[in-house]
Amino acid sequence: xxxxxxxxxxCPPRVAFALEQAGVHPLLARLFxxxxxxxxxxxxxSLGQLLPPGALHGAAEAxxxxxDALQQAQRICVIADYDCDGATACAVAxxxxxxxxxxxGTLHYVVPDRAVHGYGLTPAIVDLSLRKEPQxxxxxxxxxxxxxxxxxxxxxxxxxxxxxxxxxxxxxxxTPLPDATCIVNPNQPACGxxxxxxxxxxxxxxxxxxxxxxxxxxGVFDAQTQPKLDALLDLVALGTVxxxxxxxxxxxxxxxxxxxxxxxxxxxxxLAALFSAAARDPRRASAFDFGFAIGPRINxxxxxxxxxxxxxxxxxxxxxxxxxxxxxxxxxxxxRREVEAGMREQAEALLxxxxxxxDAPSAVxxxxxxxxxxxxxxxxxxxxxxxxxxTFVFALxxxxxxxxxxxxxxxxxxxxxxxxxxxxxxxxxxxxxGHAMAAGCTLDEEHFDTFDEALQQVAAEWxxxxxxxxxxxxxxxxxxxxxxxQTVQVLDSQVWGQAFExxxxxxxxxxxxxxxxxxxxxxxxxxxxxxxxxxxxxGRVEPVAERVRLAYRLSLDEYQGQLRVxxxxxxxx
Numbered sequence: 001x002x003x004x005x006x007x008x009x010x011c012p013p014r015v016a017f018a019l020e021q022a023g024v025h026p027l028l029a030r031l032f033x034x035x036x037x038x039x040x041x042x043x044x045x046s047l048g049q050l051l052p053p054g055a056l057h058g059a060a061e062a063x064x065x066x067x068d069a070l071q072q073a074q075r076i077c078v079i080a081d082y083d084c085d086g087a088t089a090c091a092v093a094x095x096x097x098x099x100x101x102x103x104x105g106t107l108h109y110v111v112p113d114r115a116v117h118g119y120g121l122t123p124a125i126v127d128l129s130l131r132k133e134p135q136x137x138x139x140x141x142x143x144x145x146x147x148x149x150x151x152x153x154x155x156x157x158x159x160x161x162x163x164x165x166x167x168x169x170x171x172x173x174x175t176p177l178p179d180a181t182c183i184v185n186p187n188q189p190a191c192g193x194x195x196x197x198x199x200x201x202x203x204x205x206x207x208x209x210x211x212x213x214x215x216x217x218x219g220v221f222d223a224q225t226q227p228k229l230d231a232l233l234d235l236v237a238l239g240t241v242x243x244x245x246x247x248x249x250x251x252x253x254x255x256x257x258x259x260x261x262x263x264x265x266x267x268x269x270x271l272a273a274l275f276s277a278a279a280r281d282p283r284r285a286s287a288f289d290f291g292f293a294i295g296p297r298i299n300x301x302x303x304x305x306x307x308x309x310x311x312x313x314x315x316x317x318x319x320x321x322x323x324x325x326x327x328x329x330x331x332x333x334x335x336r337r338e339v340e341a342g343m344r345e346q347a348e349a350l351l352x353x354x355x356x357x358x359d360a361p362s363a364v365x366x367x368x369x370x371x372x373x374x375x376x377x378x379x380x381x382x383x384x385x386x387x388x389x390x391t392f393v394f395a396l397x398x399x400x401x402x403x404x405x406x407x408x409x410x411x412x413x414x415x416x417x418x419x420x421x422x423x424x425x426x427x428x429x430x431x432x433x434g435h436a437m438a439a440g441c442t443l444d445e446e447h448f449d450t451f452d453e454a455l456q457q458v459a460a461e462w463x464x465x466x467x468x469x470x471x472x473x474x475x476x477x478x479x480x481x482x483x484x485x486q487t488v489q490v491l492d493s494q495v496w497g498q499a500f501e502x503x504x505x506x507x508x509x510x511x512x513x514x515x516x517x518x519x520x521x522x523x524x525x526x527x528x529x530x531x532x533x534x535x536x537x538x539g540r541v542e543p544v545a546e547r548v549r550l551a552y553r554l555s556l557d558e559y560q561g562q563l564r565v566x567x568x569x570x571x572x573x
Contacts, residue, residue: 004472006506006551006573009034011475019043025490027482031475031503042249045256045495047230053209057191058184062161063210065181067218069136069159070101077134078109079121080311081141081200082302084295086111088239089140089163089201091268091314092232096208099227100215108132111307115373115398119433119440121149126156134158136181141200143178144185145169145433150178163203165245169433170419197246197499201239202254205232233258234267235314241287242295244438246499255495259285270313273326274298287497297326300333303374340375347379347393360387362459362468365452367394367402367445377405377438388470390414390459392441394448401430402448406439411467412459414439421454428454472571474506474551480529485563488554506551506573509533514543526550526567535567549573 011034019029022040037043053059069076076097080090090109097107110129117124120142126149129137136159143150143162147169153160160180167187168175177183184207186193198206208229216226237258240251247255261267262275262285271294275282278293298310309332313325350366364383371379373395380393384407392406408414418432418441428450432441443451496502509526517523517536522543524535535552552567 004470004551004571006472006474006549006571008476008506009473027479027487028490028494031491034475035500045253047253047257050253051194051250053206053213056184056186056193056203056206056210057188058182059207059210060214061182062163062184062207063214065136065159065161066097066138066207066211067214070097070103070215071218073103073106074135075106075108075133076102076136076138077129077132078107079125079129079137079139079142080109080111080307081119082111082114082307083141084242084298084302084310085200085239086141087298087302087307087310087314088235088242089199089204090311091270092201092208092235092239093138093140093163093204094315095235095268096204096211096229096232099229099231100208100211101220108134109311111302111311113306114302118397118403118442121146121153121160121162123149123152125149126153126158130156136161139163140204141165143180144183144188145178147176147178150180154179163200163207165198165200165203166433167415167435170415195248195250197248197251199240199243199245199251201236201243202245202251205229205236205254208232230257230261231266234261234271237262237287238271238290238294238298241290241497242299244291244498247287247495247497248499252495252500255287255290255497259287259495268314268317269319269322270316270326273313273319273322274329276323277326277330284492286492287495288492288502291497296336297329297333300336301329303378304336304339304372305332336375339372340378343371343375343379344382346370347383351383351387360389361456362389362463363455364389364391365394365448365455366392367404367448369396371395373397373403376403377407377440380405381407384409388468390417390455390463392455396445397442400445401442402445404441404443406434406441408437408439409467409470412462417455417458417462420458421451425450425454472504472551473501474504476505477507478505478554480531483529483531483533483554483565485556485565488556488565491554492556502553504551504553504570506549508547508549508573509535511544511546511548516541522569524567524569528567533567534564535569537569540569544572 016029016033020026078090078093080086094107121139139162144164144166150160162180162183164185186196186198237255262282274294280289280293301307301310316322346368376393376395380391384391390408390412392404394402394404397403406414413436415434422429428447430442509528511526513525515523522537522540526533526535550569551571552569555566555568556563
């Protein structure tokens with residue numbers, strides 16, 4: 001374990017004071033100021049504060065293409081992705097197009113099988129979509145790097161509208177775009193859209209906003225009669241959180257609006273069924289629920305089974321069918337946990353052989369023939385979190401090639417690292433793509449050692465000791481007057497997530513009692529600010545000293561009808 005260096009976030013006092021004077025809860029004012037909020041207006045999560053769709057390059061053009069398709073009753077096939085972002089984006093596209101006037105029988109979708117087809121709009125997926133007899137393909141959460149697939153579709157006479165948020169493919173140092181009918185992606189070179197971190201589902205939602213405006217300009221409906229697309233925001237929020245994109249101000253507004261709908265009971269039947277299957281209360285829904293309870297159940301379908309299950313769950317308006325699909329997804333997720341647990345044990349054993357002295361290399365690259373392709377990304381993420389090292393985990397695909405998924409740490413741009421490996425060792429990577437913090441690649445098994453050595457070399461060049469030191473940023477001490485259920489409810493009602501991290505406090509406490517629960521969790525009774533508190537450290541079995549500095553978050557649990565505040569320990573200071 002890479003023991004973290006605990007740091008306290010810088011909180012500009014004048015900003016915190018200004019936010020408090022504007023009516024923000026004193027503790028929230030401090031937390032928001034420490035996360036870069038500089039004015040009360042940034043906390044306005046109303047729909048009117050969303051960035052306008054006209055600023056998203058290609059959205060107006062896509063709206064015209066889709067408006068023509070709707071008015072001509074063209075057959076449209078959505079090309080989805082096999083993760084939660086792709087599933088929610090597909091559901092948003094199909095529900096939204098139906099709301100905006102698509103004729104019955106004209107909307108279809110195809111989602112690749114992770115093991116059989118791989119990612120994105122490939123020629124094989126184009127051929128699969130042809131069974132639906134489409135005239136227009138609409139990609140969601142994929143397509144920006146699908147040069148061959150787009151060319152194949154165009155050769156078949158199909159129009160192609162790409163909606164995506166991934167980085168364009170690097171080819172010989174340039175980023176050429178596919179020859180699609182039009183492309184909507186905040187990360188394409190020509191786009192000046194302020195929020196570069198829209199998830200795939202967010203991009204699709206923006207295209208629907210632009211399409212509604214285009215249809216309004218054509219007189220199909222007016223401002224009073226137009227469909228209310230905010231009914232889709234529960235799905236937009238789910239996909240945005242589950243894809244772990246940066247929660248900038250615009251994304252926080254999308255998530256906040258979606259959570260409000262869920263808490264008010266105004267959500268799709270499938271989402272309600274998933275909350276029930278996960279034993280979560282939608283009236284107290286949070287981004288944490290989306291990221292750690294609902295999202296994983298949808299993702300499990302794409303990892304171990306068929307993402308059609310997840311998409312159908314989000315598409316159905318029949319509560320009974322939604323409940324049955326949600327239970328099926330819940331069962332698959334339990335299976336996923338078992339597969340993941342087994343793989344993590346195998347990975348840990350491999351790590352021991354790679355780290356005889358206990359010191360992790362600059363980058364971790366693992367492969368075992370028994371690894372499951374569907375969970376390599378999860379295992380890579382878990383190992384990255386534990387070791388604080390860029391990590392790639394590979395599995396053997398059905399086509400005989402190694403399929404790798406990587407997760408990175410701040411300061412190591414994973415997609416750029418793969419690009420450098422491909423330049424130094426031409427032919428080793430058959431394909432690759434992704435972001436700074438997550439990426440994937442495919443290679444022949446005979447090239448595994450070459451890739452391992454090449455990535456290690458890049459990591460040795462790019463990473464210094466300071467970058468390899470895991471850091472845990474906290475919000476400092478928690479005043480005693482805020483250690484109550486009401487404060488925790490206030491905190492839980494906010495939108496926290498990637499790049500807008502949940503509150504983490506740090507205080508020195510006296511340990512009064514400690515014991516193991518469930519054989520693998522440390523239960524503590526501590527004295528904090530003169531009062532006795534309950535604390536738990538999940539996954540910790542070693543006892544702690546009598547006086548310690550704890551980094552912790554607050555949680556509420558209900559016992560005999562009473563709400564109790566508990567410290568959930570993350571680290572020792």
